[in-house]
Amino acid sequence: MVWAIKFEVSDRNNPGFKLDPFDDRPSPSRSYGFSKGFWVDPSRQPKSAQQTTKKLVHDVFPLPGLNAVRQRFKDLVEEFEPGVHQFFPIDLRDKQGEPIGDNFYIFNCMVSMDAVLAKETGLELKHPPGEPPEYYFEAIFGRGEKVFISRPQIKGHHLWMGLHIRPHGSWVFVSDEFFAAIKKQKIKYLRSHPLHEAEIPWVAEDQIKPILDWEASQPFEKWCGASRLRKNILDQRGKLEL
Incomplete structure (x- = not known):
């Protein structure tokens, strides 16, 4: 089984x-x-950053536009995928301006790849006139529908995000092993949804052909957002990884 996780947004x-x-x-x-x-x-x-309330500071929580995680979340990620993802140290102070004990980081999953089986999941293709096509993947978790992931595609991976097919919001896909470790460590306040693995290879021509056809016929400026971002980073850095 695969899981989709992100921090809980609640009071x-x-x-x-x-x-x-x-x-x-x-x-x-x-x-x-x-x-x-x-x-x-x-x-x-x-x-x-400084706290404006006296609420408890948990293991994973939102910052304005971002996230923060404690050292033990970073250690867990590094245990499964060392040197793969970004962690930016951030000093946090309480409401009185005193340093909050522990090391905190802004976390950024660095792996983007397609593994969602669009056809088997029954995702709906949206293609407004003049805009790049995309798969509708917004409220499917809330509807309780099954999402299928290609088991061969994710072999050896523990944390990743979707590339052309990703749910609305900053959901990170994680392996069952990593999710079990989160539970064992009792890292709280992460929303999670179970996804189903299938022994089906992920083939771009079968899963995202309308996107491939669109980008082959359009200038770079009209490509899908993920494709443009990926190319810009490659042009800037010459690589996607750290």
């Missing part, structure tokens, strides 16, 4: 932090929630 899990000013020019880069799925510039991430 009990929002300790209410305000980010200290930081340089984010030329345009904001800090609104990716639980993860972006692609490399982000460490120099443009916030370095500190």
Whole structure:
């Protein structure tokens, strides 16, 4: 089984932090929630924040536009996939301005790949006139429908995000082994949904052919957002990984 997770957005899990000013020019880069799925510039991430409430600070929780995780969440991720994902240290202070004990980080899952079986899941293709096609994957968790993942495609992976097919919001897909470790460590306030594995290879021509056809016939500026972002990072850094 595979799971989709992200931090819980609720009053009990929002300790209410305000980010200290930081340089984010030329345009904001800090609104990716639980993860972006692609490399982000460490120099443009916030370095500190102060709490505006006296609520408990949990293991995984929201910051304005971002997330924060404790050291033990980072250690768990590094145990499964060392050196793969980004963790940006951030100093957190309580409402009185005193440092909060423990190390905290902004987490960014760095792996984006397609593994959702669109046909088997029955995802609906949306293609507004003049816009790139995309698969409707917004409220499917709430409807209780089954989502199928290609087992051969995810072999050896423990944390990843979708590329062309991803649910609305910053959901991170995780292996059953990683999810079991989260439960064992009692890391709380993560929303989760079970997904179903199938012994079906993920073949782009079978799963996202309308997207491939669109991008083959359109200029780069009209490609899907994920494809444009991926190419921009490759052009900028020459690689996608750390």
